[in-house]
Amino acid sequence: MTFDSHRLLDLPRYPDHGYALLADRIRRLLATTADLVFVQAEAMLALEAVAASIARPGIVAVNVVTSPYGKWFGAWLRRGGASVHEVVAAPGQPVEASAVADCLKTLGHVDIVAAVHAESSSGVLNPLAELSALAKSHNALFVVDAVASVGGHVIDVDGQGVDIAVIGPQKALAGPAGVSAVLLGQRAWAHIDALPDFAPSSLSLAALKRDWLERDRPALPGTPPALEFWALDAAIARIEPEGFGQVIARHQQAARASRAALRALGVPPWVARDDVASALVTAAPVPQGINAGELIAQALRYGAEITPGFGDAAGLLVRLNHTGRNANAEAVLANVVAYGRALEALRFPVDLRAAADAVAHEYGRSPAGAADGPQP
Numbered sequence: 001m002t003f004d005s006h007r008l009l010d011l012p013r014y015p016d017h018g019y020a021l022l023a024d025r026i027r028r029l030l031a032t033t034a035d036l037v038f039v040q041a042e043a044m045l046a047l048e049a050v051a052a053s054i055a056r057p058g059i060v061a062v063n064v065v066t067s068p069y070g071k072w073f074g075a076w077l078r079r080g081g082a083s084v085h086e087v088v089a090a091p092g093q094p095v096e097a098s099a100v101a102d103c104l105k106t107l108g109h110v111d112i113v114a115a116v117h118a119e120s121s122s123g124v125l126n127p128l129a130e131l132s133a134l135a136k137s138h139n140a141l142f143v144v145d146a147v148a149s150v151g152g153h154v155i156d157v158d159g160q161g162v163d164i165a166v167i168g169p170q171k172a173l174a175g176p177a178g179v180s181a182v183l184l185g186q187r188a189w190a191h192i193d194a195l196p197d198f199a200p201s202s203l204s205l206a207a208l209k210r211d212w213l214e215r216d217r218p219a220l221p222g223t224p225p226a227l228e229f230w231a232l233d234a235a236i237a238r239i240e241p242e243g244f245g246q247v248i249a250r251h252q253q254a255a256r257a258s259r260a261a262l263r264a265l266g267v268p269p270w271v272a273r274d275d276v277a278s279a280l281v282t283a284a285p286v287p288q289g290i291n292a293g294e295l296i297a298q299a300l301r302y303g304a305e306i307t308p309g310f311g312d313a314a315g316l317l318v319r320l321n322h323t324g325r326n327a328n329a330e331a332v333l334a335n336v337v338a339y340g341r342a343l344e345a346l347r348f349p350v351d352l353r354a355a356a357d358a359v360a361h362e363y364g365r366s367p368a369g370a371a372d373g374p375q376p
């Protein structure tokens with residue numbers, strides 16, 4: 001099949017009333033009553049808009065850092081004038097809730113607790129419920145980067161007390177990367193409304209509230225990218241019949257199979273505990289004496305998409321990707337076999353047969369729907 005880029009030209013305009021409908025379809029998938037505003041850009045800009053909209057001099061924030069994403073978020077909060085206290089986890093590991101608790105206790109008054117939920121950069125999952133409870137115990141706003149968890153993990157925005165969540169369609173939802181969204185609850189708006197606005201600015205969530213939410217959600221301001229919104233519409237339409245719970249279950253099954261296969265291979269997953277591992281990527285260790293670049297180059301010869309860790313985790317781990325359309329048996333098997341054969345080529349003994357059996361066993365044992373994610 002050849003890709004005809006000309007089909008991307010001369011698109012019909014995305015209908016003016018369509019943005020509100022699309023927002024509500026996403027809210028329905030996530031089963032949330034929070035407001036959803038679109039940011040007409042990649043998720044990094046949505047994160048920057050959140051930071052710019054909630055930070056001012058005098059605001060105290062506790063920022064969990066488990067990847068470069070968290071580091072950048074902290075830098076944007078600081079740029080907005082907030083005083084930012086960072087809780088940094090060990091490279092490629094989830095944050096310890098007790099470390100966040102200690103930081104909160106020392107500070108006393110805290111306005112914001114921010115964290116990434118799942119990390120695509122290292123394959124860790126931060127303890128959302130515990131972090132939320134800690135934020136609530138200090139009456140702080142709980143802000144979550146859920147770009148790499150939406151569609152892979154349950155994120156109960158209302159039930160888990162998430163005040164602000166940033167999501168993007170380009171990971172588990174297998175959609176476009178050029179549009180993203182922010183979910184905001186009442187507490188988030190109360191915080192933002194109490195601060196002086198800096199509009200006109202593409203980073204102002206207050207402006208989106210004033211000009212879109214409070215005006216019955218007309219067409220988005222400016223020239224909204226039709227390409228991106230049609231693609232987002234299609235991605236959501238592809239998920240709706242499958243069911244959001246099934247999308248999550250498919251990712252969790254891919255993670256279970258990948259982790260079982262690594263153990264069978266004789267190289268336990270980088271993140272030791274199953275309950276703090278990402279369902280979108282599985283981190284595999286780079287064994288002692290082996291160079292990460294060489295390992296990836298070898299794996300590439302076997303046709304799998306294995307990528308290095310980045311940030312603190314670079315050089316320590318490689319990522320087996322099972323995100324979006326790749327959350328299936330074929331991709332999981334291809335990754336595990338490529339990783340295993342690459343290790344063999346570098347004279348590191350592994351049990352490839354056992355690894356392949358482990359993948360087959362996970363997929364033969366139960367359809368993804370039997371996983372423990374909630375079904376809609």
Ligand SMILES: *Cc1c(COP(=O)(O)O)cnc(C)c1O
Pocket residue numbers: 042043044069116118119120121145147148168170171177
């Ligand atoms: C992917 C991701 C983003 C968005 O970054 P991209 O540049 O689109 O890859 C933000 N936060 C997290 C945690 C992510 O995994």
